[in-house]
Every structure is written in C-alpha cells, then in structure tokens.
Amino acid sequence: EISKILKSKDISHAVLSRGYGSKTGSDESVIISDRDKVLIEPPAASDENYLLAVNLHGVPVIQDKNRCRGGKSAVDKFGISCLILDDGYQHLEIARDINILLWDSRVDPEKTFPVPAGTLRERIGGAVRADSIILTKINQQRSIVSKCESFFKNRFPNKIIFHSSHEISEIKEY
Secondary structure, eight states: OHHHHHHHTTOOEEEEEOOTTOOOOOSSOEEEEOSSOBOOOTTTSOHHHHHHHHHSTTOOEEEOSSHHHHHHHHHHHHOOSEEEETTOTTOTTSOOSOOEEEEETTSOTTSOOBTTTSSBSSOGGGGGGOSEEEEEOTTSTTOOHHHHHHHHHHHOTTOEEEEOOOOOOOOOOO
16 A cells, blocks of 8 residues: 555655575575566565565565665665665665554463563553554454554554455465
8 A cells, every 4th residue: 555655756766685495505595576577586586575566566675684775776676766675664764754553453462572571572661753643453353452552642642543354366276
C-alpha cells in the first residue's frame, strides 16, 4: 500500500530489504527487480523479496545485508527519491522521515519481552519512534485487537493506529 501511495504521487521509490533466507552469498547489493522486470528468483532472492518484485511493477527491489550500501545503490542506479525499508524499524543508521511499527495483534504487548526472554528485538518503549502503529493479522484466530489497541493508545497516546488483515491470495511452488 505504501508503494501504491508513492506511485500515485509520482514519487520514485525502491524497496530495500536485507534478504533473510536468500542464497546469494553476495557481499554487495543485489537487484532483485529493476523498473521493468524481475531479475533474480529464489533461492538467490529471498521469497519475500521475490514476491515484492513480482507484485510491485515498476518499483526496484534491492536486497543487501548492508542497508546503507543498498540504499546508496538504489539511489545511484535508479535515481530514486524515497526508500521503503522492509523490516528496518531497528536499523537506525539510516535516517527516515516516517517510521511505521507493525504489531501482530495476536501477541499481548504486556506479556512479551525482548530476546532472550521473549521474541521482541527491542523493548516495547522503542514504539516511541513510531509515527504510526499498524495492528496486523486482526482477522486471525487469537487476535486481541482491542487489548493491543488499548495498550498502545494508553502508553503512546500520540500514535495513529491502523488495522491490517492478512489473507491468502495465492499459493505457489518454486
């Protein structure tokens, strides 16, 4: 959706992702797709990056473990003016204009902790950096949307909270 909004405003952009699960073995930026076509498929591209490339026509998708290098590559090769960092909330080395925190609405924010005691990458207080919070998977079993929304509204009253559903649209084999 963010890419659609940027496209509608004629803002040139690219998606920058670390590429978890990819098998490139590369220590440089890998262009998964340019503006015209998908260039790399799994396993060299992570599954997620491949799906982004297939679904975001006209938007470059760059995979790089080094986010700063990947961002520079996107700017240099495509002249883009905006980067969408996939899973980049904790990657603070890159300045950003907007920070969006995604929270799985099946997880009670009062009962989860950072690694190693829990699954969070940082303390819940890190939500203070968010411009908005999206409660995801609100249509899934065990969703506790009301509890999550109350928690974030009480703890971070200035944050805009959105809801997001997850639905299977297609299953593909590689």
